[in-house]
Amino acid sequence: MTLRLPTHQNRKFITTEPIGKGGEASEQKVWDTVQDVFYDRNCIGYWRYPIFSKVGKSRKEPDILIADVELGLIVIEVKSIKIDQIIAINGHRWEFRNFYTNYGRPYQQAENQLFALLGYCDREPTLRYKVTGRAIVALPLIAEAQWQEKGFHQLPCCPPILFQDRLLQRSRGAE
Numbered sequence: 001m002t003l004r005l006p007t008h009q010n011r012k013f014i015t016t017e018p019i020g021k022g023g024e025a026s027e028q029k030v031w032d033t034v035q036d037v038f039y040d041r042n043c044i045g046y047w048r049y050p051i052f053s054k055v056g057k058s059r060k061e062p063d064i065l066i067a068d069v070e071l072g073l074i075v076i077e078v079k080s081i082k083i084d085q086i087i088a089i090n091g092h093r094w095e096f097r098n099f100y101t102n103y104g105r106p107y108q109q110a111e112n113q114l115f116a117l118l119g120y121c122d123r124e125p126t127l128r129y130k131v132t133g134r135a136i137v138a139l140p141l142i143a144e145a146q147w148q149e150k151g152f153h154q155l156p157c158c159p160p161i162l163f164q165d166r167l168l169q170r171s172r173g174a175e
Contacts, residue, residue, distance in 0.1 A: 012039075015047040026080040026140035027063065033167045034064055034076070043068035051116050062113045063138075072132035073117055076162065077110035079139055083146040091157050107159035110135035138162040 013035045019028050031047050038045060049065040064076035087095040092108040114133045121131040137159050139147070144163040147153055 012043070013045045013047075016050065017048050019047065027078050029167050030076065030078050030138045030140050030162070031064060034066065038066060038068065041068055042070070051113060051120075060113045060116055062110065065113075065117070072134070073114060073121075074134055074136065075110045075114040075117070076136045076138050077106045077113075079104070079106050079137060080141055081139065083142045083150060086150070086152075089152055089155055089157070106137045107135060107157075110137060110159075134160065136160045136162055140164050140167055 015031075019031065034045055044067050046062075046065045048061050048063065051060040051062070062075040063078040064074075066074040066076075068074065081096065081099055085096050085099050087097050089095070092105045093103055094106060095103050114135045118131060118133050121127040122129060139161055142163055143165050144161075145165075147161070147163065152158060
């Protein structure tokens with residue numbers, strides 16, 4: 001059985017709410033990069049895909065969700081934070097200063113959203129245990145060298161990260 005997803009550009013990448021809060025410019029850059037990189041792939045992408053859970057009656061909302069036929073589900077948690085705003089990383093807990101909160105768990109947040117989606121997939125007999133997934137943290141305001149200068153790359157809990165230098169310098173059609 002071959003699964004084909006919609007290929008029309010407007011249907012392939014869906015923005016469920018306008019990007020326009022706190023870190024909008026950097027978040028937009030991540031979203032534009034995702035659209036450019038995945039443009040020719042058999043996938044569908046969402047900006048702020050809502051996940052409603054009956055367990056705990058909670059709502060989860062990945063910043064970016066990609067469902068790719070070959071790669072599976074990809075959840076990207078975008079943190080528009082500068083390197084000097086990260087005080088420390090202890091396990092999954094990141095400590096911040098001069099940010100809207102004192103701490104966060106961006107990778108754990110993305111993982112929890114991913115596991116919720118995989119749980120939905122596992123309820124469907126045709127999809128059970130067939131869908132893979134990965135969680136990624138995007139740091140559009142931090143270069144990989146800055147991350148390494150702080151020694152964060154040496155931590156055993158360092159998650160997969162999409163750094164500023166990996167984002168496209170311009171989006172499709174820009175000069």
